[in-house]
Amino acid sequence: MKKLYYLVMIASMSLAGVNSFAEPLTGVSDEDVMTVLKNSFSPVGDVTLDRLEQSPEQKACSQMAATGQPIPKEVTERLLKQAMASVKPPADKQxxxxWKVGEKIAQSGVGLQFSDKPGVASGGNCYACHQMTKSEIAFGNIGPSLLNYGKSRGNAAQMLEYTWNKIYNSHAYTACSNMPRFGSAGILTEQQIKDVMALLFDPASPVNNE
Ligand code: HEC
Structure with a gap:
């Protein structure tokens, strides 16, 4: 990303009304921006400054957003492959x-924030982006509804594997996914991912049973 873009809004008194256009901000390098960012934050508890470093996916996707140029096909393929290579299947293949523990994890937005007690177990905050059960009416919709996930898809080995991979590293299927990389980024443990998997697939879970 060589140039930063900023939006300039000019309100004009003329009949043309409001004009808006994007202009490249010249003379500011990526390094300048990183220096400002690094000087603006300090590490607190579990939160270190390494999260200011973009992953290869974030870099490519930010560049696409800034320039409007699609990511070249071979780059996308490489990013998907790299993301998939970071996925670890459950050691015992289970x-x-x-699901009851999974529901608590899905509800919890705790973890990895400067205000959290260091070492506290993170939640998945799944409801922030997904509808999952009928009884929880406070949910976000950045992601698709996961209501009846197991009931509608079944629990064939391929479906379990796809869902595990997606939760472990969402970029394995969607290079510019907005979903956190719960396994690869060390947000949830293997056991916690199993518990949210059960929330999605167990026939007794409220996801499939309300
Ligand atoms: C910040 C938003 C966000 C959070 C938090 C989030 N997701 Fe997602 N999720 C998405 C988006 C967006 C998609 C759509 C595909 C994509 O862009 O990657 C998605 C897709 C999925 C899919 C695939 C759905 C399909 O139709 O195949 C599953 C399964 C899933 N999420 C499970 C979870 C679980 C479980 C959690 C919590 C541990 C979670 N998500 C947390 C944004 C989120």
């Missing part, structure tokens, strides 16, 4: 844990 994909499903306890």
């Amino acid at each position: 994909f499903l844990g306890d």
Whole structure:
């Protein structure tokens, strides 16, 4: 990303009304921006400054957003492959844990924030982006509804594997995914991923049973 873009809004008194256009901001390098960012934050508790470093996917996707140029096909393919290579299947090959624990993880937005007690177990905050159960009416919709996920898709080995991979590293299927990389970024443990998997697939889970 050689140039930063900023939006200039000019309100004019003329009949033309409001004009808006994007202009490249010249003379400011990526390094300048990183220096400002690094000087603006300090590490607190579990939160270190390495999260200011973009992953290869974030870099490519930010560049696409800034320039409007699509990511070249071969770059996308490489990014998807790299993301998939970071996925670790469950060591005991058991994909499903306890849906009741999974529901608590899906509800919890705790973890990895400067205000959290260091070492506290993170939640998945799944409801922030997904509808999952009928009884929870406070949910976000950046992601698709996961209501009846297991009921509508079944629990064939391929479906379990796809869902595990997606939760572990969402970029393995969508290079510019907005979903956190719960396994690869160390947000959830293997056991916690099993528990949210059970929330999605267990026939007794409220996801499939309300
Ligand atoms: C910040 C938003 C966000 C959070 C938090 C989030 N997701 Fe997602 N999720 C998405 C988006 C967006 C998609 C659509 C595909 C994509 O862009 O990657 C998605 C897709 C999925 C899919 C694939 C759905 C399909 O139709 O195949 C599953 C499964 C899923 N999420 C599970 C979860 C679980 C479980 C959690 C919590 C541990 C979670 N997500 C947290 C944004 C989020």
